[in-house]
Amino acid sequence: MRVAVLGLGYVGTITAAGLASQGHEVVGVDVDETKVDGISKGVSPVIEPGIEALVTRTVASGALTATSDVAAALDRADVSIVCVGTPSTPRGGSDMAFLARALGDIRAAMERVRPPASGHHTVVIRSTVPPGTGANLVAPVFHAGELPQGWAVGTAMCPEFLREGSAVADFFDPPFVVVGTADDRADASLTELFAFLGQDIEVVDVPTAEALKYACNAFHAVKVTFANEVGRLFSQFDVDSRRVMELFCEDDKLNISAAYLRPGFAFGGSCLPKDLRAMQDLARMTAVDIPLLTATTVSNELVVRGVVDRVLATGCTRVCLLGLSFKTQTDDVRESPSLELAERFVGKGLEVRIFDPIVNPDRLVGANLRHLQSKLSHVNRLLAPTPAQALAGAEVAIVTSTDPAVLRSLLDTPPPVVFDMSGRLGEAVEALPGYRGVSW
Ligand SMILES: NC(=O)c1ccc[n+]([C@@H]2O[C@H](COP(=O)([O-])OP(=O)(O)OC[C@H]3O[C@@H](n4cnc5c(N)ncnc54)[C@H](O)[C@@H]3O)[C@@H](O)[C@H]2O)c1
16 A cells, blocks of 8 residues: 655654565654654664664565655555644643644645545554544545545544553554444545454444544553552561552452453442542551542542433432442442432432342341441331332432343333443343433
């Protein structure tokens, strides 16, 4: 394929040389003449293991050339890949000025050069951009009715996951290839472009692809910070935190796994809140700040508050909680966020009915029972023996339970609004007119 790569920094240089090495005909474009001159002479503008040889080889073979003239790169190009910088604005946002200019340059060049043989050109954003950029900034530049004769353009977001220091190796072995597009031809172009990777391409909507890169980078930052907070706190207690974290990483069931990584409801139960509080206490005792771990409590409270606000915003007077314990398959209600919801709704004067397939107040004992009674003193009056009885007359159901009887009742007598706190209620419940998924 004929490919124009705009922006010859870390991402652009590796993308351009990498694609050129796989049989594509690539022209790199940069506003910085020194980078263009360097590549034209076979010299990489960035230092990365393997990049110098890749650039030298692909330039020598003629597969990679460079120019500062976008039109020269766009002539008959099947794909343009935009890899310009999106640095921070003074407010911390992403500065879209380089991207806007690059898109404007591509669009202007289309007036002057020949379209690709197929007539279809794909504009791919490889830079990291906030959700909404594709719809608000990229697509409008290439509005179908206003393109020059012979050009049809599809747009796509294809985030880059390389790491500096191992950028070339990462380019050829990415963790995944994700393409955000609503355009079948753009999808087909990128499938052909990246066929050499031998990987399946995940095609998603554009905002998902845009958000993914931020989610990944934020998680990496959180991981580093988490490990450092563990290290800084426990170093006060003569703990070998490197050893702690080595062992921590051996748990690929809960620690290094997909567990706990689905947006949904708040955490609770008898351990997580208690042990986080204990760590926060150790930190106060030793005057060590652990803002990440401290903020988890605040963030968790915001999830509960968000549900309360969304339920109150419906104007309902009667709510039903389907599920009371802190997670399914247990009767433990200690620090259950569902119990917290029940208490707050009662406090707001709403009529509350609760069904839980396992929690039976007559069989609860000890701390569990005391916790339930401290939150809901007249809990027996709120608990219904069946989901149908809990749902009777309810305007809103808040569902944490995935118990089959609960799901059947929801389908038999669906209330006007169903809040799905688990994301696991199944397609039939999701198809109910009042269904509201977790949208945070
Ligand atoms: N560096 C990384 O490890 C990495 C990894 C993944 C994604 N990203 C993202 O990719 C994007 C690029 O990152 P980078 O590190 O390669 O940036 P960079 O600053 O190294 O390179 C950007 C290049 O774009 C050029 N440029 C600016 N405006 C231009 C225009 N109108 N036309 C042509 N060229 C233009 C600049 O001169 C510069 O050479 C950013 O959005 C970044 O967040 C970076």
